[in-house]
Amino acid sequence: MEGIINNIDRRTLLKGGAALGGGIIAAGMPLSQVIWAAEGKVLKVALPMELATLDPGFYGASYEVNVMNCLYSKLTRYKPGSEWGWDLEAAEQIEQVDPTHIRFRLKKGIKFSGGYGEITAKDVKFSFERIFKHKSPDMPDLGSFDHVELEDDYTGVIVFKTPYVPVWYLALPYATGHIVSEQAVMEATKDGGNFGMKPPAFSGPYVLADWKQNQYTLLTRNPEWSGPKAGFDEIRIVPITDIKTAERAYQAGDIDFATISLDSLATFKSNPPPDTKVEEHSSLRIIWLGMNMDHPKLKDINVRKAIQWAINVPQIVDAAYAGYVNVATGSIAPGLIGHREKALVPPEGDLAKAKEFLDKAAVSDLQLTLDCDNSGIPSIIAQIIQAQLSQIGITVQVNTQDPGSYATIGQESDGDRWKDLQLFIRNDSSLPDPSYYMGTFVKAQVGVWNWERFSSDRFDELNVQAMAIEDPNERAKLYHEMQDLMEKSGAYRFLTNGATPVVYRTTKVQPATRPDGVPLYVDFKPAQT
Amino acid sequence: MLLYLCKRLVLAVTISVTAVTLLFLMIHAVPGDIASILLGPRATPEMKAQLYQQMGLDKPLVVQLATFFGGLLHGDLGFDVFSQRPVADIVLEQLPYTLELILASILWAAAIAIPLGCYSAVRRNSAMDHIVGVMAVSTIAIPSFVMAVYALLIFAVSLRWLPAIGAGEGFADELIHLLLPSFAVGVGWVGYIARLLRASMLETLGENHIRTVRAFGVSEWRVITRYALPLAILPTVTILGVGIAWLLSAAVFVEVVFARPGIGALIVQAVNSRNYPIVMGTVLVTTFLIVIATTVSDLVNAALDPRIREEL
Numbered sequence: 001m002e003g004i005i006n007n008i009d010r011r012t013l014l015k016g017g018a019a020l021g022g023g024i025i026a027a028g029m030p031l032s033q034v035i036w037a038a039e040g041k042v043l044k045v046a047l048p049m050e051l052a053t054l055d056p057g058f059y060g061a062s063y064e065v066n067v068m069n070c071l072y073s074k075l076t077r078y079k080p081g082s083e084w085g086w087d088l089e090a091a092e093q094i095e096q097v098d099p100t101h102i103r104f105r106l107k108k109g110i111k112f113s114g115g116y117g118e119i120t121a122k123d124v125k126f127s128f129e130r131i132f133k134h135k136s137p138d139m140p141d142l143g144s145f146d147h148v149e150l151e152d153d154y155t156g157v158i159v160f161k162t163p164y165v166p167v168w169y170l171a172l173p174y175a176t177g178h179i180v181s182e183q184a185v186m187e188a189t190k191d192g193g194n195f196g197m198k199p200p201a202f203s204g205p206y207v208l209a210d211w212k213q214n215q216y217t218l219l220t221r222n223p224e225w226s227g228p229k230a231g232f233d234e235i236r237i238v239p240i241t242d243i244k245t246a247e248r249a250y251q252a253g254d255i256d257f258a259t260i261s262l263d264s265l266a267t268f269k270s271n272p273p274p275d276t277k278v279e280e281h282s283s284l285r286i287i288w289l290g291m292n293m294d295h296p297k298l299k300d301i302n303v304r305k306a307i308q309w310a311i312n313v314p315q316i317v318d319a320a321y322a323g324y325v326n327v328a329t330g331s332i333a334p335g336l337i338g339h340r341e342k343a344l345v346p347p348e349g350d351l352a353k354a355k356e357f358l359d360k361a362a363v364s365d366l367q368l369t370l371d372c373d374n375s376g377i378p379s380i381i382a383q384i385i386q387a388q389l390s391q392i393g394i395t396v397q398v399n400t401q402d403p404g405s406y407a408t409i410g411q412e413s414d415g416d417r418w419k420d421l422q423l424f425i426r427n428d429s430s431l432p433d434p435s436y437y438m439g440t441f442v443k444a445q446v447g448v449w450n451w452e453r454f455s456s457d458r459f460d461e462l463n464v465q466a467m468a469i470e471d472p473n474e475r476a477k478l479y480h481e482m483q484d485l486m487e488k489s490g491a492y493r494f495l496t497n498g499a500t501p502v503v504y505r506t507t508k509v510q511p512a513t514r515p516d517g518v519p520l521y522v523d524f525k526p527a528q529t
Numbered sequence: 530m531l532l533y534l535c536k537r538l539v540l541a542v543t544i545s546v547t548a549v550t551l552l553f554l555m556i557h558a559v560p561g562d563i564a565s566i567l568l569g570p571r572a573t574p575e576m577k578a579q580l581y582q583q584m585g586l587d588k589p590l591v592v593q594l595a596t597f598f599g600g601l602l603h604g605d606l607g608f609d610v611f612s613q614r615p616v617a618d619i620v621l622e623q624l625p626y627t628l629e630l631i632l633a634s635i636l637w638a639a640a641i642a643i644p645l646g647c648y649s650a651v652r653r654n655s656a657m658d659h660i661v662g663v664m665a666v667s668t669i670a671i672p673s674f675v676m677a678v679y680a681l682l683i684f685a686v687s688l689r690w691l692p693a694i695g696a697g698e699g700f701a702d703e704l705i706h707l708l709l710p711s712f713a714v715g716v717g718w719v720g721y722i723a724r725l726l727r728a729s730m731l732e733t734l735g736e737n738h739i740r741t742v743r744a745f746g747v748s749e750w751r752v753i754t755r756y757a758l759p760l761a762i763l764p765t766v767t768i769l770g771v772g773i774a775w776l777l778s779a780a781v782f783v784e785v786v787f788a789r790p791g792i793g794a795l796i797v798q799a800v801n802s803r804n805y806p807i808v809m810g811t812v813l814v815t816t817f818l819i820v821i822a823t824t825v826s827d828l829v830n831a832a833l834d835p836r837i838r839e840e841l
Contacts, residue, residue, distance in 0.1 A: 046788075050798060052611040060567060060611060137568040137576050196613025213612075213622055214790035214798075215696055238695055240788040241798065245694065249788065252685040252693035404561040404803050413577075414562050 041526045043232040043509060044255045045519065046246045050214050050239040051197065056178035057131045058194040059138060062429070062518065065175040070206040070219050070235060070521050071199060072178035073119060073227070075104050076168075080512035080523045082281075084335055084432050086173045090119060090203075092154075094172075099163035099468060100144075106154040111224045112181040112201040119179055119203055121156035124148060126182035128158065130192045140439070141176045141431075143167060143467065163468035165475070169433040179203055205230040205522055214239060231510075231525035256508040257519060262321050262377070265501045275507040280324065281517030283498035284430040286331045286437060287378075289370075289385060291491045292410070292421045294453045297368060304490030306357035307423070310392045311385060311493050313347040320380045321496065328494035330483035331437045335515055337472050338434035338479025343494060344487045354392045367395045372425040373406040381425055381495065396423070410451025424451060425495075432516070434479045438463050441486060452491035459485050534824075541820035546598070548816040549809060553594055556805055563803040567611070583610045584806065597809060606813065607806035616810035620795070624814060626696055627791035630714065630783070631776045633707050635769060637715030638722055643762070645719070646726025647753060650734060650761075661727075665720035674782035677713035681786065684709055694788035710787045714779045718772065722765055729761040763830055770826020774819045 047063045056068050069077070073090035088094065094104040110119045125148035131139055139145075143164035149157045160167070171177050184201035185192055199208055205227060206219040219235040238254070240246040243261045250258040251273050260268055260278075268278050291298050291307065298304055313327045327347045330340040358366075370385060372378035379400045386396040401409075408414035410421050430436045440449045442460050447453065459482050466478040486492045500517030505527075512523030563586070564577035581587040585596060600607060606616040645665070649658045685693035697706035733739065734757050742756050743749075781793030788794075792811055799807035 053613070135576065135579055137580070139576075140573075194613055196611070198613070212790065213619060214794050215626075216698075238788060240694060241794070242785055242788070245786055245788050248681055248686055249694040252681075252689060254685075254693045254695070402561075402801075404566055404801055405559060406561075408560060408562045408565045411562065411565055414560055414565070417560060 041232045042234045042236060043257070043521065043524055044236045044238070045257045045521065046238050046240040046249060046255050046259075047217075048239075048243065048246070048259070049241055051211070051217060053194065053196050054199050054208065055195045056175045056180065057127065057134070057138065058136045058196075059175040066519055066521065067217065067219070067237065068175060068178055069204070070230075071202045071204045071208060072180060073110055073203045074173060074177040074179065075106075075124070076173045076177065078173045078432075078514050078520065080514065080520050082515050084169070084515055086168065089173075090179060096470065097157065099470070100160040102158040102160075102167070103151075104156055104158070108154060109226050110203060111226065112184060112203050113207055113222055113224050114184060114201045116181040116184045116201045119181075120153045121148070121150050122153075123179050123182050124156055125150060126185070126192070127179045128176070130185070131176055134191075134193045136194075138176050141171045141174065143170075145171075165467055165470055166433040166435040170431050170436060174431065206235060209234075230522050232521075235521055250503055253505075257502065257504040257511050257524070259517065260501050260503055262324050262499060262501060265324050266322055268501070268503055272503070275505050276503050277506050279502050279504075279513075279517070281500040281502065281513060282326070282334055282515060283500045284333045284336075284432060284516045285427065285496075285498040286328065286333065286430065287381070287425065287427045287495045287498060288328070288331065289381075289493040289495060290424050290426055290452045292418070292424075292451060292453060293489065293491050295419075295422050297366065298422060298491075300361045300363070301490045302357045302361035303363060303366070306354045306361065306392060307389065307394070308345050308487075308490055308493050309349045309354035309357060310351060310394070311388055312349050313493070313495055315348075315388070316381055316384050317496055319384050320377050321499075324501070325496045325499045328496045330480075330494055331441075331486065331492075332434045332479060332483065333430065333497040333516075336432055336434055338466075338476045338483070340480055340483055344484060345493070349388075351391055358392055358394075364393070365395075366393065367397070368422045369399055369420070370396050370423040370425070371399045371401070371406065371409055371421060373403040373427070374400040375403055375427075378425045378427055385423075385425075410447070410449075412447035418447060418451065421451060426451070432514075434475075435463070435467055438466070438479065438482055441482075452489070454486060454489050454491050456485050456489070537820070537824045537827075541817060541824070544820055545813055545816045549597075549813050550594065552812050553590075553597070553809060556803075556808060557590060561803050563805065566803055580610070586805070601813075606810035609804065609806055611804070616806045619807065620792070620810045620814050623790055623792050623795045624818075626789060627777070627780055627784070627793060628818075629703075629707060630711055630780050630789070630791060631773060633711030634715035634718070634776055634779075637712050638718035639769075641716070642719040642722035643726060643758075643765075646723040647730060647758065649723065649727040650730030651749075651753060653731065658727075661723060665723045667720070668716050668718075669720035671717065672782075673714050673717045673779040674786055676716055677710065677783045677786040680709050680713050696789050696791075706789070710783045710789055713786075714776060714783050717779060718776075721768065721772075725768060726761060726765055729764050730757060733757045733761040759833060763834055766829050766833065767826055770823045770829075773822035777815055777819070 049061060049063060051064055051067060052060050053064060054068060054071065056072060059065055075089060075091040075094055076086045077089040079085040079087050090106055090110055091104045092107045094102065097103050106119060106121060111117065112119065128142065128145060128148055131142060132145065143166060144161040146159045146161045149159060151157065181201040185195060188195050188198065188200035197211060202222055205222055205225045207222045209220040210218040217237040221233055240249060246258045247260050247264055249255050272278060289311065291304050317323060317325055317327055326334060329343045332338045370382050372382045382398040386398055389396050410418045412418055441454055442463055443455045446455055462478045462482050466475050469475040502517050504511050507527050509527055510525040512520045514520060564580045568576055568580060585593055597607065604617065606620065609616055609619060645661050649661045652658050681693055684691045691709050692706055695706055697703040739752060739757055742752055780791060781797060784791040784793035785797055792815060795807065796811045799811065
């Protein structure tokens with residue numbers, strides 16, 4: 001070895017370095033990828049934020065659930081594809097016995113890692129009940145859950161205090177439905193509370209091999225997993241908070257699947273990076289213009305209706321989203337129970353009718369404020385609405401602020417700002433059940449998340465009823481009526497449900513997503529080469 | 530020297546306490562409720578109350594501040610209830626990434642600016658001097674994040690020579706991941722340092738002792754490197770120390786653009802989510818870092834110039 005080193009002179013070193021560098025560059029491969037090219041099938045993806053917890057009973061954001069899906073089993077799981085549905089996962093059988101009881105029977109042989117044994121009904125009971133015992137913020141997902149009764153090692157009955165139909169889409173196939181090991185969690189936390197970023201055992205196809213905050217999360221195959229084999233040996237997840245950075249990371253080849261911004265969609269479609277497929281998925285979001293019904297300037301329903309009718313939604317969709325999103329017909333997104341075919345106020349509005357309402361209200365020189373967050377598109381929407389309302393003589397002043405401050409502008413607990421709130425743009429995410437959308441607009445939420453201060457006994461009554469109806473068609477009727485009530489109040493102008501465009505490298509991956517474009521990494525497969 | 534170090538230590542503590550207290554008051558004056566932001570639309574008042582209690586936000590401001598400083602005496606920066614980890618662990622994990630970014634940026638800036646500044650001074654009023662002058666002002670005018678975006682688009686996206694995101698794994702990989710971000714931060718300093726060094730060199734080259742050295746027939750290269758540069762570089766060293774604050778703020782943008790771990794990325798996330806313990810812990814550490822950097826630059830100055838050493 002010493003001889004070799006002594007024989008390398010400066011010229012040889014430079015020649016060698018140049019040859020190596022030239023080879024790497026000519027091959028078009030980033031240096032890091034050359035040096036650290038991993039063995040086996042590796043999926044490289046991005047998360048929009050850093051993980052804060054991997055405890056499914058205390059999750060804070062949907063992207064955390066994308067990772068949890070790889071680490072733990074659930075009774076059921078969302079079906080990949082373009083229509084909402086669920087499949088069995090850890091459950092061999094599951095049925096609604098009566099409105100307040102769901103019986104499940106677990107598959108045998110699904111093991112926890114670390115020698116914590118097989119998943120039993122006792123672990124399911126522990127996983128659900130700890131959420132309530134420790135007053136997790138995620139309790140609402142399980143609605144009126146009461147307890148789990150054990151019948152034998154593999155069979156149990158989930159008991160609710162009152163009928164709660166949303167559990168089939170909000171909890172069982174989602175975060176709070178994940179099963180953790182009672183023994184492992186008790187050993188790790190002593191009281192069964194939140195274990196944060198230190199999962200003590202895994203029950204899914206992958207285990208958490210490494211996590212470096214703000215750098216990466218590495219998942220590797222769970223050697224004790226006995227279920228269907230996942231497509232990739234490793235999943236490397238990088239937190240990228242800025243969606244534009246994620247797009248550049250994809251273009252540079254650092255990740256193989258990415259959600260892109262709607263304003264980049266046209267560019268990706270017209271000039272896609274090599275071997276790239278662009279897919280457009282619907283979204284569960286709802287973006288709307290809200291009006292504070294308690295504000296003196298907006299107390300008169302005629303003023304609110306004038307605003308509703310003056311707004312041309314397709315114009316907003318074209319200008320703010322280049323036409324890549326739908327025109328919303330209500331708060332509930334397409335594809336879900338309760339989605340309305342059309343809104344009561346036509347999407348294009350009617351300026352003559354808007355002026356009529358304004359005349360009825362007998363107001364002139366109306367000056368209003370319109371608040372929104374500064375995250376980009378909401379402020380563009382606000383400017384379009386400003387221009388549209390000027391056509392009926394309403395002057396609008398747009399106020400933008402950081403998302404953190406804006407998030408509480410209508411809340412009574414955060415000072416008196418809610419009293420000055422007039423018009424505002426809300427951009428809320430949701431889960432695939434209509435109850436998730438409607439919970440915001442009940443009377444109990446006035447001054448909390450119901451910034452319109454919309455208050456309807458009928459709406460609240462329907463909201464309770466709709467949670468208990470199993471027949472989707474009957475349930476849908478109630479949600480249609482609820483959205484009609486909202487729209488008739490004049491306090492809402494539904495704009496769009498958004499869209500989720502994703503890109504992936506066809507030479508590396510065959511992705512699988514929920515209908516709203518959320519990735520289901522466990523179902524991702526390597527590309528056929 | 531010992532007395533000087535003690536004075537600087539007291540100053541460091543005073544500045545850090547003042548900065549953190551001001552920040553604490555500002556955080557609580559800004560609208561935006563952490564419980565509402567983090568727990569979302571379905572959070573009940575009970576859940577919010579529980580979160581306030583877990584984070585100690587249910588106590589009066591004075592008590593919260595006293596608890597924070599009390600914890601500091603034991604090396605405890607608080608606890609992040611979301612990740613269930615001590616804030617000190619989180620901040621100290623991220624700190625090395627920012628430090629290496631700053632250090633590499635300084636190296637970039639010094640490596641480019643010092644030769645340019647010297648050359649401009651030696652070839653005063655030449656065409657090259659004018660070109661360097663224009664380039665210097667240009668690099669000052671371009672913000673770091675703009676430089677970062679373009680560097681990324683050219684070298685990572687178009688040419689695919691370098692990685693676009695992350696900090697890498699292992700020494701060689703980390704070094705490669707550091708090239709673009711540190712260049713983006715460092716290049717903004719090239720103009721400042723080159724102009725400062727040029728002016729300083731011109732002044733030094735006109736001094737009597739340099740004329741004397743030249744009269745002895747010492748080569749021009751030796752005059753510049755051995756006699757003029759060590760003196761002319763003193764203001765630059767001071768600026769580099771003070772400039773750590775500037776580099777830290779530039780690092781915030783660059784860490785977001787390159788999705789790099791670090792103090793900047795951490796603070797952006799924490800401010801957006803109103804995660805007060807992380808914000809406080811991070812600012813405390815960065816404040817302390819800046820005070821240490823200025824102290825080190827004073828000590829380096831003293832090492833280079835005996836006159837300053839005597840004053841200390």
